[in-house]
Amino acid sequence: MSPGEKNLYLTFDDGPVPGPTEFVLDELARAKAKSTFFCIGDNVRKHPEVYQRIIQEGHAVGNHTFNHLSGWKTPVDAYVDNVALCDREMKREGKQPAKLFRPPYGRITRRQIGRLSEYRIVMWDVLTNDYAKSLSREACLRGSLAATRPGSIIVFHDSLKAEKNMSYVLPRFLDHFGSQGFSFKALP
Template identity: 60%
Template structure:
């Protein structure tokens, strides 16, 4: 199956990154990447509202520029937002200077619509190099994940995605 939990060694190798939040409560921290996109983002917002749930949306700057009204809906609904670069760059294949500039470009776009946004960052594809971490860690809390649903996989049905996500989930 395409669903998995983050290998235990990654948080140990990269302790400056946030992989999960320790809690004794039955809490799940839901995150959604790559928006805002008309249609899918609004579907997620409506579903979260149905269950009175909150999430954090890691947004691509170019998508914010193209769809500011959808970005505003995320904010108006009280959800957190985070930076996901302006052009969804792969950290491993991008120079540190270009990568950091792309993060800053996204921050500028976010600030046009939401001046007091949280300083959260998620690297696209979860790929980020040590030098990029060093440049970003003082300004951003770098958020990873501990369950990857593989919902982007065309071979995975929505039902299998849900079942696997529930099976792999735990508080935090």
């Protein structure tokens, strides 16, 4: 996003999941931060009350397919159908103002992009690697802080797999950039 303002765009992929997503929401509220959650449709179906909390607390939501499919391994029609299934699940739980889509693993083909023209496809410039079990919490924090610039879009995961690193890094990340006068915004 624009590097001219001190705004950061946190994103959380793979929820909603009771536990990690609730932790993230508590931390964002504490820091007066807004962010964007790229939800897996099947998790919205399983945990509608957690999804509702995301919406009620004023965060943005985006589509991350229903079954976390890799675009490179999935035929175009099946991929587009899976995105639509996630969209239906999110709509059932309340209206979705922005049509944002993030391809799982960042893997999507040109033909798939062509078929999803109603969406804004959102990648990232900072990958925290919070899901990497071999990465220490301190190294995860150091790498995330060092890679972030004004206007960065940062990927965290509100998943059980990432919980160890994410729950350590997120509060410190918010405090670090918050004390430098940065604002945390949802994607428009």
